[in-house]
Amino acid sequence: MKQETKIILIGAGNVATQLGIALSAAGYKISQVYSKTKSSSSILAKKLKAESINDLKKLDTDAAVYIIAVKDDAIADVAKQLKLNDQIVVHTSGSISMDVLKRSSKNYGVFYPLQTFTKDKKINFKEIPVCIEGNNKSTSTTLQYFAKSISSNVKEISSDQRKVIHLAAVFACNFSNHMYAIADDILKQNKLSLDLLKPLIAETAEKIKTNSPAKVQTGPAVRGDQKVMEEQLKMLKNKELKEMYKIISKDIKA
Amino acid sequence: MKQETKIILIGAGNVATQLGIALSAAGYKISQVYSKTKSSSSILAKKLKAESINDLKKLDTDAAVYIIAVKDDAIADVAKQLKLNDQIVVHTSGSISMDVLKRSSKNYGVFYPLQTFTKDKKINFKEIPVCIEGNNKSTSTTLQYFAKSISSNVKEISSDQRKVIHLAAVFACNFSNHMYAIADDILKQNKLSLDLLKPLIAETAEKIKTNSPAKVQTGPAVRGDQKVMEEQLKMLKNKELKEMYKIISKDIKA
Structure with missing residues (x-):
């Protein structure tokens, strides 16, 4: 996966913020930031020079990776509203199974950074273990590359281990x-x-x-x-x- | 209190070890190390070039400060066996009142380093807050100087606050x-x-x-x-x- 490929962030909380900053610094283009709350998405979107959206229907369909970084119990609801083709969709949660995403795209997985995030505290992502999981070999491989571009500590971890x-x-x-x-x-x-x-x-x-x-x-x-x-x-x-x-x-x- | 004055350590556990090393490095002469357990006192005594003793009756009476760094519930028992004149005696416990030492010497107090100690892990004492308390003004003042020679964070703290x-x-x-x-x-x-x-x-x-x-x-x-x-x-x-x-x-x- 080339950097400069488009990434969409669904969520604008602590994890989305830190992840967005790290991905952006690694050369990825964050094209959209979604949040239910207009003020949250616009603050983060501004930081990342992305479009701020508050309606999932406005999601671009041409991004390479869709990262769902919302509260655990809101993931299923977001997943239901996503109808992608083969674009990769991941969530960032430690406790939610990968399968919650199985109807959102052919390629889905998990991208779980093992860290405690605060919006305003800068974090060195390089040292953060990132646990990844994909629903098929090619998704896992892509997620490996993707994660390695921001962290030097990437592990493939099953939903149960996670x-x-x-x-x-x-x-x-x-x-x-x-x-x-x-x-x-x-x-x-x-x-x-x-x-x-x-x-x-x-x-x-x-x-x-x-x-x-x-x-x-x-x-x-x-x-x-x-x-x-x-x-x-x-x-x-x-x-x-x-x-x-x-x-x-x-x-x-x- | 001049450095090179003699200090006696009663106890050879984690606190006594780290305190002995720091005091020794600051130029104090640790003259004796006491422990019930021969092997413990001799290991620490060797490190500090001190005499190892296993009987409190063998304590020299000419040291300036006697530091009791034993288990909390052994402090009272050690205190009973100490019959000093005006030499300063302190314990290093967070939870034991200063008054446990009132029959051991005219001058007594507390020297409580706020840190978790492991015998084998070197510690930078300079940054460790040391809570001191003396039973009279001159003891407090002496303990202030004494503590400041190894820590840059010395506080006068009452037994209740401690x-x-x-x-x-x-x-x-x-x-x-x-x-x-x-x-x-x-x-x-x-x-x-x-x-x-x-x-x-x-x-x-x-x-x-x-x-x-x-x-x-x-x-x-x-x-x-x-x-x-x-x-x-x-x-x-x-x-x-x-x-x-x-x-x-x-x-x-x-």
């Missing part, structure tokens, strides 16, 4: 981020700043680059320090947080 | 590390590697350097994507993990 990876990612990313959020709350309630913990958070993430996380666990739970755990439980006023503290501590010890 | 910080640290560090460990398990059970998630983990930790964690949360829970959450719950076979998934997801949405 679901496992997504589940693991929810723990490693969303849930660990929520642990930071809880720490932030606890500190704020006591007029202290999360800045105090930033070197600790950075080192915790850094450590596991070369160590198995279970092996480098520290703190009261892994030491079995009951007294500290009981005191900390008392300090937590919120019932849900108490429960969370107990269940995670127990699992660390197990 | 407990709050330690609780927050358990969430931000120990619990987030456990989320990595669970992800690692899920992937291993499916013959996949945590390497896939390492860029994601790094970015999740990186993001909160400049953003409030709650504001950059991503994933099914914050999107309220019920279908994905239900499917992921089904994939978790372990009862505790199911419970953990539910409670954390609920708290993310709240």
